[in-house]
Amino acid sequence: xxxxxxxxxxxxxxxxxxxxxxxxxxxxxxxxxxxxxxxxxxxxxxxxxxxxxxxxxxxxxxxxxxxxxxxxxxxxxxxxxxxxxxxxxxxxxxxxxxxxxxxxxxxxxxxxxxxxxxxxxxxxxxxxxxxxxxxxxxxxxxxxxxxxxxxxxxxxxxxxxxxxxxxxxxxxxxxxxxxxxxxxxxxxxxxxxxxxxxxxxxxxxxxxxxxxxxxxxxxxxxxxxxxxxxxxxxxxxxxxxxxxxxxxxxxxxxxxxxxxxxxxxxxxxxxxxxxxx
Numbered sequence: 350x351x352x353x354x355x356x357x358x359x360x361x362x363x364x365x366x367x368x369x370x371x372x373x374x375x376x377x378x379x380x381x382x383x384x385x386x387x388x389x390x391x392x393x394x395x396x397x398x399x400x401x402x403x404x405x406x407x408x409x410x411x412x413x414x415x416x417x418x419x420x421x422x423x424x425x426x427x428x429x430x431x432x433x434x435x436x437x438x439x440x441x442x443x444x445x446x447x448x449x450x451x452x453x454x455x456x457x458x459x460x461x462x463x464x465x466x467x468x469x470x471x472x473x474x475x476x477x478x479x480x481x482x483x484x485x486x487x488x489x490x491x492x493x494x495x496x497x498x499x500x501x502x503x504x505x506x507x508x509x510x511x512x513x514x515x516x517x518x519x520x521x522x523x524x525x526x527x528x529x530x531x532x533x534x535x536x537x538x539x540x541x542x543x544x545x546x547x548x549x550x551x552x553x554x555x556x557x558x559x560x561x562x563x564x565x566x567x568x569x570x571x572x573x574x575x576x577x578x579x580x581x582x583x584x585x586x587x588x589x590x591x592x593x594x595x596x597x598x599x600x601x602x603x604x605x606x607x608x609x610x611x612x613x614x615x616x617x618x619x620x621x622x623x624x625x626x
Contacts, residue, residue, distance in 0.1 A: 350375040350496065350527045351396055356405030358395060365391055366551050369405070373546070375495075376524040377558075380542035381531040382607050387548045389531040390430060393498045396529075397427040410496060423450055426489045430501040432481075434473040439484055442473075443491075450492040457521075458491035465513050478505040486514065490521050497528045503537040515541045535603040545603075547610040554610045557621050559601050565620055566609075567593045568602040578616055579609035592620065 351373040358366045365388050373379055383389045394400040395407060398414030398421070407414055412421040435442070439462060447453040462469050465483040473481060482505050489497060503511050518528065519541060532538060545562060547555040557565075571580055571587045580589030590609040593599075610617045 350410065351529075352406075352408045353392075353395075354406045354408075356395070356402045356407060358391065358400065358402050364551070366402075369551065369553065371546070371553055371556065373527060373529065373544075373556075375527050377527055377544045378518065378522055378542045379527070379529045379544045379546055380535070380538040380603070381529055381546050381548065382535055382603075383531070383533065383548040384611075385533055388551060389533075389548055390500050392548065393427060393500050393529065393531060396496075397425055397498060398422070399427070424494050425496040425498065426450070426492050426494045428485050428489045428497075428499040428502055430504060432485060434481060434485075436472065436474055438472050439467070439469045439488070443488065446488075447492070450494060452493040454491050454493060457493070458487055461487035461490055461517055464517055465510065479507060479510060482506060483510060483514075486517075490517065493521075495526055497526065499528070499530045501532055501534075502530060503532060503534060511537055535607050539603055545606065547607060549611055549614070554614055555606075555617055555621060561621070562606065563593070563598060563601050564596075565593055566606070567591050567595075567597065567599045568605050569599055578613045579605065581605075581608065 353369050353371040356366055356369045357364065381389050381392070391400060395402060396409050396414060398417050401415040410421065410424055412418060414421065443455060443458055447455065459469060462484070465487055467480050467483045467487065473484070476484065482502065486502055503514060506514060522528065530538060530542065542559065544558045545555060546553060568590055569588070571577055571589045577589035577591040580587055588605065590605050
């Protein structure tokens with residue numbers, strides 16, 4: 350579905366990626382995690398053909414994104430973190446832009462707008478940031494593209510809207526679709542994603558399914574003095590991440606996972622590299 354091979358990319362102030370390799374499969378919801386400035390938005394734009402790599406090859410849906418072929422562009426949708434909407438409402442917007450996506454469904458769009466509690470007839474310029482974001486998400490999903498990329502989609506959403514977002518994304522997922530959601534608000538993706546990619550300092554620290562993660566790691570309350578890959582004090586005691594040597598199940602904690610990957614980079618990479626051999 351998506352393959353980066355030895356990709357390098359930089360801006361005027363220096364390199365962002367050097368020799369980046371990444372492969373994402375079809376039929377998964379990926380959480381792309383990273384701190385601000387880690388390169389999440391750039392990675393999505395490279396996949397969508399909005400930016401071109403300096404060196405290396407990128408393949409998405411069997412095509413080269415930088416060629417910007419119409420048949421490729423009609424099969425992907427990128428919801429950017431920041432956007433401008435024209436002076437119209439969603440019904441007008443769908444009439445103008447829906448035709449560029451062969452599988453676009455006006456019926457599904459109307460259903461999603463109701464689910465997300467956004468009006469199809471209210472002009473965009475009269476909407477709040479959160480309402481605009483939800484309208485964009487609804488249109489993106491209704492385009493029914495095989496690849497959907499979303500950059501910080503929960504920014505600007507209140508708690509009920511975040512719950513509705515997780516609900517609608519889960520409801521439209523199938524084995525022929527890949528969804529990549531970038532965020533630094535890791536708890537927004539709890540119980541939604543089935544694969545995790547952690548990007549930090551221009552490097553992929555982790556690329557694994559949630560099943561693989563919970564098979565290799567435990568997220569538990571630690572005893573005093575107990576060693577772990579990462580630990581932090583909370584009002585409920587000391588919690589951390591440790592290798593799962595007993596094979597016991599524990600719920601995945603996305604925030605602990607991310608912090609462990611950042612704090613103990615080599616240990617995490619080695620642990621999951623071993624699991625792939």
